Amino acid sequence: MNYEIRELQPEDGAKVIEIFEEGIAGGNATFDQTAQSWEAWDQKYFKICRLVLEDENQNIMGWAALQPISNRDCYKGVAEVSIYLSNAAQGKGLGSMLLQKLILASEEHGFWMLQAGIFPENQPSLIIHQKFGFRIVGNREKIAEMKGVWRDVVLLERRSRIVGQ
Helix, strand or coil: CCEEEEECCHHHHHHHHHHHHHHHHHCCCCCCCCCCCHHHHHHHCCCCCCEEEEECCCCEEEEEEEEECCCCHHHCCEEEEEEEECHHHCCCCHHHHHHHHHHHHHHHCCCCEEEEEECCCCHHHHHHHHHCCCEEEEEEEEEEEECCEEEEEEEEEEECCCCCC
16 A cells, blocks of 8 residues: 655644544553644644645545644754554554654754653554654653553653754
């Protein structure tokens, strides 16, 4: 099957939220217990570096986007990565495709540091991030409670070799 990565459009919003809901249901993608509205999602993420992955039938199978880590001007080139794949798309190397394209887009837009917080149980995501130059900078033990269980998060970062040198 062939896949294409393109810029996310507002009409993709319902599918983006649907894929996010699959991530919530899986239990190892986010602390969120309910999906926000498309309007809230649209405000949360930068208006640039928003990608969707489509199959050859133009079905959206995943998305990636960046969100600010701070409103302070000194952090304008630092962003947090979000990548979500539909359940049907997992295990096919598509996360690697999305992350690689997101890194390229981030550098084109002047981002010098990307960061991610990933549950340690989400080994595929940890592996993919490390494959593309993210390094583990720490573990936040029992950072937040989820359904009565305290969860850890692995913190990763990737410093651009192109931007901010």
